Amino acid sequence: MSDAAAIPKSPAAEVVTKIVNFARVSPGIVAGVAVLLFLLLASFLAPLPYDPVTPDPTSVLQPPSAQHIFGTDANGFDVFSRVVAAGRSDLPLALAGTLASLVIGLLVGLPLSVKSKWSEGFMRALDAFQSFPLIVLSVTIVSLTGNDIQNILYAIVIINGPRFIRLIRSEALAIREARFIEAAIATGARPRRVMFRHIMPNVIDVCLVQCSLTTANAVIVIAALNFLGIGVSPPTPTWGSMVQVGAQAISTGQWWIAIWPGVAIFIAIASLNMLANGIQRRVEGS
Amino acid sequence: MTTARAAQPAVKQKQRRPMLRYILKRIAIVPISVFVLGSVSFFLTFLIPGDPAITILGDFATKEQIAHVNAQLGLDKPVLERYVSYWTNLLQGDLGTSFFTNEPVLSDLGKFLPNTIELVFFSLLFALALGMTIGVIGAYFARRLPDRIMSGITSVLQSVPDFFLALVGIYVFFFLLGWAPAPIGRLPITAGSADERPFLIFSSLFTGDWETLGMAVSHAALPVLALGLVYASYFAKTARGSMGTALTTPQVEFARACGLRERTVVYYAFAASRTTVITYVAILFGSLLGGAAIVERVFNWRGMGQWALDGVLKVDVPIIQGFVITAGLLTLTLFLLLDIVVLLLDPRVSYE
Amino acid sequence: MLRVQGLTSQFRGRAGVVRAIDDVSFEVPAGEAVGIVGETGSGKSVTIRSILGLLPSYGRVVAGSAEFEGEDLIKLSRTRLREIRGARIGFVAQNPFGALNPVLSIEKQFRNVMRAHRRMSRAELHDLAIERLAAVQVRGPERVLRGYAHELSGGMAQRVVIALAMLHDPPLVIADEPTTALDVTVQRQILDLIDSQVKQGGRSLLLVTHDLGVVAQYCHRVVVMKSGRVVETGLVADVFTNPTHEYTKQLLDAVPPAPWAQEAPGLTEQAVTSR
Numbered sequence: 001m002s003d004a005a006a007i008p009k010s011p012a013a014e015v016v017t018k019i020v021n022f023a024r025v026s027p028g029i030v031a032g033v034a035v036l037l038f039l040l041l042a043s044f045l046a047p048l049p050y051d052p053v054t055p056d057p058t059s060v061l062q063p064p065s066a067q068h069i070f071g072t073d074a075n076g077f078d079v080f081s082r083v084v085a086a087g088r089s090d091l092p093l094a095l096a097g098t099l100a101s102l103v104i105g106l107l108v109g110l111p112l113s114v115k116s117k118w119s120e121g122f123m124r125a126l127d128a129f130q131s132f133p134l135i136v137l138s139v140t141i142v143s144l145t146g147n148d149i150q151n152i153l154y155a156i157v158i159i160n161g162p163r164f165i166r167l168i169r170s171e172a173l174a175i176r177e178a179r180f181i182e183a184a185i186a187t188g189a190r191p192r193r194v195m196f197r198h199i200m201p202n203v204i205d206v207c208l209v210q211c212s213l214t215t216a217n218a219v220i221v222i223a224a225l226n227f228l229g230i231g232v233s234p235p236t237p238t239w240g241s242m243v244q245v246g247a248q249a250i251s252t253g254q255w256w257i258a259i260w261p262g263v264a265i266f267i268a269i270a271s272l273n274m275l276a277n278g279i280q281r282r283v284e285g286s
Numbered sequence: 287m288t289t290a291r292a293a294q295p296a297v298k299q300k301q302r303r304p305m306l307r308y309i310l311k312r313i314a315i316v317p318i319s320v321f322v323l324g325s326v327s328f329f330l331t332f333l334i335p336g337d338p339a340i341t342i343l344g345d346f347a348t349k350e351q352i353a354h355v356n357a358q359l360g361l362d363k364p365v366l367e368r369y370v371s372y373w374t375n376l377l378q379g380d381l382g383t384s385f386f387t388n389e390p391v392l393s394d395l396g397k398f399l400p401n402t403i404e405l406v407f408f409s410l411l412f413a414l415a416l417g418m419t420i421g422v423i424g425a426y427f428a429r430r431l432p433d434r435i436m437s438g439i440t441s442v443l444q445s446v447p448d449f450f451l452a453l454v455g456i457y458v459f460f461f462l463l464g465w466a467p468a469p470i471g472r473l474p475i476t477a478g479s480a481d482e483r484p485f486l487i488f489s490s491l492f493t494g495d496w497e498t499l500g501m502a503v504s505h506a507a508l509p510v511l512a513l514g515l516v517y518a519s520y521f522a523k524t525a526r527g528s529m530g531t532a533l534t535t536p537q538v539e540f541a542r543a544c545g546l547r548e549r550t551v552v553y554y555a556f557a558a559s560r561t562t563v564i565t566y567v568a569i570l571f572g573s574l575l576g577g578a579a580i581v582e583r584v585f586n587w588r589g590m591g592q593w594a595l596d597g598v599l600k601v602d603v604p605i606i607q608g609f610v611i612t613a614g615l616l617t618l619t620l621f622l623l624l625d626i627v628v629l630l631l632d633p634r635v636s637y638e
Numbered sequence: 639m640l641r642v643q644g645l646t647s648q649f650r651g652r653a654g655v656v657r658a659i660d661d662v663s664f665e666v667p668a669g670e671a672v673g674i675v676g677e678t679g680s681g682k683s684v685t686i687r688s689i690l691g692l693l694p695s696y697g698r699v700v701a702g703s704a705e706f707e708g709e710d711l712i713k714l715s716r717t718r719l720r721e722i723r724g725a726r727i728g729f730v731a732q733n734p735f736g737a738l739n740p741v742l743s744i745e746k747q748f749r750n751v752m753r754a755h756r757r758m759s760r761a762e763l764h765d766l767a768i769e770r771l772a773a774v775q776v777r778g779p780e781r782v783l784r785g786y787a788h789e790l791s792g793g794m795a796q797r798v799v800i801a802l803a804m805l806h807d808p809p810l811v812i813a814d815e816p817t818t819a820l821d822v823t824v825q826r827q828i829l830d831l832i833d834s835q836v837k838q839g840g841r842s843l844l845l846v847t848h849d850l851g852v853v854a855q856y857c858h859r860v861v862v863m864k865s866g867r868v869v870e871t872g873l874v875a876d877v878f879t880n881p882t883h884e885y886t887k888q889l890l891d892a893v894p895p896a897p898w899a900q901e902a903p904g905l906t907e908q909a910v911t912s913r
């Protein structure tokens with residue numbers, strides 16, 4: 001051990017060693033992050049063989065080949081270019097929705113961790129709200145407020161905001177009981193300071209898990225809404241709308257139009273779930 | 287054994303008929319929930335931006351259409367008056383008529399709700415059976431190879447959107463293998479419209495109409511499979527967690543130490559975690575009432591979810607309101623039943 | 639009766655394999671009471687679980703044997719081991735509320751334990767259960783049978799557990815800290831009850847505790863454990879009067895010696911002669 005440390009190493013090699021060590025303990029986190037980074041980088045940096053929004057009417061419904069590695073759809077769009085380009089809107093949107101849900105969870109959940117009649121009542125109302133088929137409620141709200149891509153954010157927040165509120169509140173409640181908070185209060189720290197300086201950092205762990213799960217859920221919600229034609233205008237590529245276009249052709253055997261974007265959704269969700277499991281393990285293990 | 291000791295009762299005195307009181311208390315809350323539900327569905331219309339009639343019908347609507355919509359929405363009247371007449375109609379069971387088809391919402395519901403209930407029932411049954419098996423195997427072999435395999439299966443199932451799984455199912459089982467019928471509804475076209483035949487599977491089962499049953503089951507197979515596989519992952523996770531905990535409890539250890547058979551021991555652990563699982567059934571049933579919408583649409587199942595979805599996409603306000611109220615009422619009923627069932631199953635639950 | 643030799647068990651965890659007990663050996667002669675003492679985490683429960691085949695699925699006995707009535711419990715098939723548990727070896731758990739099934743009536747639990755080894759009609763079993771509950775001084779046995787665990791007090795619940803453990807009259811009884819979860823006021827009663835039940839049936843007892851006083855009062859032999867190993871074993875009289883291991887001395891020093899020292903059977907000829 002000490003021998004190895006004595007040999008001077010380049011900083012890059014050290015980073016690699018650290019990552020390898022980390023991967024040995026938490027393979028889920030590393031694999032999840034790696035796949036996600038790959039998806040993000042690919043969507044923004046990968047060279048697209050064709051313009052994703054310009055159809056080529058001369059090559060319609062082509063199966064995967066050397067020219068079109070994922071084939072083409074009924075309009076003559078190159079499926080590969082569109083699958084890659086779709087990540088540019090789907091992934092950032094999912095992350096933004098998660099961030100918004102987290103912020104709402106913190107802003108509402110932390111104050112609710114102060115026990116009172118009022119906060120109990122609020123939690124009851126939240127119970128009732130969450131027992132409703134939320135995907136339909138969010139479709140309702142998105143389509144009533146207008147068919148706009150930002151409105152998908154509302155959908156994500158409606159479904160995931162309450163989960164964050166519930167989680168953050170219960171974590172904060174548990175932490176409040178813990179001794180070091182008592183100590184902080186005893187030394188005269190003001191309530192707001194206690195909340196943000198002492199409680200918030202400690203709920204971040206569980207929030208990280210919930211964030212991965214929420215992003216996974218957001219990818220599904222976005223895909224589902226886009227599949228229904230909500231929040232997307234036709235030539236713009238999204239995974240959900242591509243699956244929808246492919247759905248019409250799948251009964252006649254043109255599998256590649258729906259399957260590739262579907263696989264992209266699957267990979268995104270699977271890597272996020274892996275990440276969530278990995279973080280969960282670490283939180284529990286410590 | 288001394289008589290002096292026998293004077294003190296070993297069993298604590300119970301309250302008189304606490305169960306009945308609890309259930310009555312629980313039912314007393316229902317009207318309040320219904321009031322909130324109805325009000326929410328009423329105020330949903332306020333979310334529509336701009337001139338609702340034009341938003342709903344589009345720029346090319348005729349004068350008559352706009353007048354019809356405005357009359358239905360009652361936009362010419364003050365809010366309070368609209369609210370009162372809304373409740374008057376609602377309490378008489380009048381949910382209005384669709385803007386576009388002019389069908390009474392109630393009769394639509396009568397047509398489409400049974401289809402959804404049937405689909406959700408069988409999907410959950412399948413999901414429950416599969417998910418419990420996966421979860422229990424994982425819990426029983428905790429941290430060993432079978433556990434890893436089962437949790438791998440769970441993660442995969444958890445990561446597939448149900449509508450995508452449905453499409454893969456159609457491609458493989460309809461197009462490639464030809465085992466499943468085309469995704470065009472609950473019966474083949476030659477059998478005529480299925481709309482007038484609610485609860486196709488249940489009714490043909492009870493009347494012994496084997497031919498219809500066969501057709502209905504083969505049409506139901508793919509949607510049930512798609513929904514069931516995805517939702518099985520929820521049960522698998524829940525069962526792995528609660529059974530995993532239950533199997534390491536002193537209770538299970540004591541049961542084993544008394545020489546009980548493994549079958550009984552697993553049953554003990556299951557009994558301890560069954561309320562968690564039952565709660566999950568209720569939650570998923572509620573969310574699937576609408577959540578099955580997309581799969582219903584892929585298979586043209588003509589269920590409540592698909593109907594509501596079409597209504598939502600067309601901003602058909604009475605349909606949206608009818609759906610919100612129906613789904614809400616069903617959910618309320620479900621959770622009431624759930625509470626009572628949990629109460630009956632678990633002697634520990636206090637009645638307060 | 640029970641002869642444990644070189645017992646070694648491991649758990650598979652996230653950070654690799656952890657050895658919980660290492661080379662544990664001791665003996666429980668027929669008709670005697672043996673106490674296992676040691677601080678929390680010293681491996682007492684793991685020893686018991688290894689003997690009874692009750693380790694969780696990620697735990698394993700990697701070496702050693704536990705010979706009981708001519709069979710090595712470690713090597714036995716699951717089926718054969720199940721036949722022994724409950725019938726030939728009774729187990730009294732630490733926390734009665736943890737041990738009893740919360741959602742089954744007490745009578746149903748008696749029925750299950752009976753059915754695990756022997757067929758008996760409901761009526762017969764009912765009478766037997768009443769008799770056994772009365773024998774462990776449960777008040778109102780009829781009502782207790784009909785009721786559930788949560789309706790009982792801690793002491794009563796532990797009596798029910800003892801009745802269940804003794805239902806098949808096992809020649810060996812193993813009790814893992816049977817009183818730690820109970821009120822101080824009933825601890826003595828429960829220990830006395832176990833003691834009398836064991837003596838009446840001429841059974842052997844393996845009693846786990848972290849209280850040396852209890853060992854001195856109820857046991858003939860003692861096994862002292864520390865960090866998964868046996869550091870000292872022998873007759874209570876010998877070990878207590880002349881501890882050879884430093885750790886045992888520390889344990890003895892930590893306990894006020896006065897009140898129980900006189901009445902302890904281990905320190906009188908009684909224990910020595912009963913060998």
Ligand SMILES: Nc1ncnc2c1ncn2[C@@H]1O[C@H](COP(=O)(O)OP(=O)(O)O)[C@@H](O)[C@H]1O
Nearest residue numbers: 649658676677678679680681682683684685694
């Ligand atoms: N289920 C388990 N999983 C992992 N390690 C365990 C488990 N049970 C016990 N151990 C380990 O074995 C050691 C001995 O535990 P135990 O036998 O329960 O102690 P005690 O003497 O208090 O009964 C503990 O230090 C613990 O690290």
Ligand SMILES: [Mg+2]
Nearest residue numbers: 682683684815
């Ligand atoms: Mg212990």
